[in-house]
Amino acid sequence: MNDTKLYEQILGLQPPWSVQSVALKKAEGIIEVEVVCAETLWGCPECSQRMHRHDTERRRWRHLDSCQFKTIVVADVPRVKCPEHGTRMVKVPWAEPRSRFTAWFERLAVDVLQECSIAAACEQLRISWDEADGIKQRAIDRGLARRQAEPLRRLCIDEKAVGWGHQYVTIVSCADGPKARVLAIEDDREGRSLNRFWRSLSKAQLAGIQTVAMDMWEAYVNSTLRYVPGAAQKIVYDNFHVAKHMNHAVDEVRRSEHALLQAKDDATLKGTRQLWLYGLENLPRKWASRFKALRESATKTARAWKVKELLRSFWKCQDEDDATAYFRQWCREAMATRLEPVKKVVRMLKTHWDNIITYFRHHLCNAAAEGLNSRIQQLIQKACGYRNRDRFKRDVLFHLGGLDLHPVIAQ
Numbered sequence: 001m002n003d004t005k006l007y008e009q010i011l012g013l014q015p016p017w018s019v020q021s022v023a024l025k026k027a028e029g030i031i032e033v034e035v036v037c038a039e040t041l042w043g044c045p046e047c048s049q050r051m052h053r054h055d056t057e058r059r060r061w062r063h064l065d066s067c068q069f070k071t072i073v074v075a076d077v078p079r080v081k082c083p084e085h086g087t088r089m090v091k092v093p094w095a096e097p098r099s100r101f102t103a104w105f106e107r108l109a110v111d112v113l114q115e116c117s118i119a120a121a122c123e124q125l126r127i128s129w130d131e132a133d134g135i136k137q138r139a140i141d142r143g144l145a146r147r148q149a150e151p152l153r154r155l156c157i158d159e160k161a162v163g164w165g166h167q168y169v170t171i172v173s174c175a176d177g178p179k180a181r182v183l184a185i186e187d188d189r190e191g192r193s194l195n196r197f198w199r200s201l202s203k204a205q206l207a208g209i210q211t212v213a214m215d216m217w218e219a220y221v222n223s224t225l226r227y228v229p230g231a232a233q234k235i236v237y238d239n240f241h242v243a244k245h246m247n248h249a250v251d252e253v254r255r256s257e258h259a260l261l262q263a264k265d266d267a268t269l270k271g272t273r274q275l276w277l278y279g280l281e282n283l284p285r286k287w288a289s290r291f292k293a294l295r296e297s298a299t300k301t302a303r304a305w306k307v308k309e310l311l312r313s314f315w316k317c318q319d320e321d322d323a324t325a326y327f328r329q330w331c332r333e334a335m336a337t338r339l340e341p342v343k344k345v346v347r348m349l350k351t352h353w354d355n356i357i358t359y360f361r362h363h364l365c366n367a368a369a370e371g372l373n374s375r376i377q378q379l380i381q382k383a384c385g386y387r388n389r390d391r392f393k394r395d396v397l398f399h400l401g402g403l404d405l406h407p408v409i410a411q
Helices: 004-011 103-115 118-125 129-146 191-199 203-208 218-227 239-263 273-277 285-295 300-314 320-336 340-351 367-382 389-400
Strands: 017-025 030-037 041-043 050-066 069-082 086-089 154-161 168-174 181-187 211-214 235-237
Touching: 004 017, 004 030, 041 069, 050 103, 103 118, 103 129, 103 389, 118 129, 129 389, 154 367, 168 191, 168 367, 168 389, 181 191, 181 389, 191 218, 211 218, 218 235, 235 239, 239 273, 239 300, 239 340, 273 285, 273 300, 285 300, 300 320, 300 340, 320 340, 367 389
Parallel strands: 030 069, 154 211, 211 235
Antiparallel strands: 017 030, 041 050, 050 069, 069 086, 154 168, 168 181
């Protein structure tokens, strides 16, 4: 087997590089491709200063498989002795410095690692765990180095529980474009956590931010107001968290009423917690008749549930004026229930009204961030948890950071 021209085309080699020989080692299951170079003058990889070859070092790289055989590229790579930078190995056209794999193989490995667990990728690629992890870490470093100081317009800020107990990270994502991506992961969910992200941006980037979606966490609000120009009109409180407060109020009413009914041996509300938290359109058909009877029973919980459903329709308003009128009417109906948990939510929403109504100006919520949180949880489960916080952050950036991870292929 000696098809040298074929492998020159496969590897994309140009003079002075060429394939000297191709050897099939069937017993070992590999094809060994010997590459040679006829050049004697080389440039320093650091400063490009031209000089004669100092010596060579024999190296091996794993390439894409040829049918069922592993393909190994072997070459005596020249080294130069630069007066300024010392002895340096010249860059070969088929692989990146300090890599034991060709660029084509690394591209494939990155794609496989993004789609499955590292153990499954090792099995498919026939490499070790350490080799697969090295490819992943180089890809992340490559992607972070290529990340440009691009304009950021629509941001989402959310926290994610990690580890045992009350351990959180702050996740900042960008909703520009068709696919959301993670920009930063900071430890804890305090103001200083978000401060670190804002300080990493340039003044032009901060000024270019159009809107920021978040929950009502005061630490995030204060941090954003401090660093983002005009943030008072750019912050949008996420409608998911508004609905969460209302659901909690409905459940408080249910628990209180259930305790009173139980004292009278009335089990009407027993086992109904989840029914009251469903949106009407999401209610399972098997519970429809029972829930209809509950709603018609004129209980306090039924009144609270009705107000909750009316609030869901608030987000369908056409514009700010329509939303303001609807909200005023909703407040009157909510206060008329005379249920303290519901009235508490009304007072809270009035306090934060300025950054609730901004939804109708920017039409941004934390849905993209919640979707990313769900995918992050899948990564945690696939890895069976992370003991190292830095490893966790880098894995999230690898899968969800929208980074340019692939090595450049020499043409």
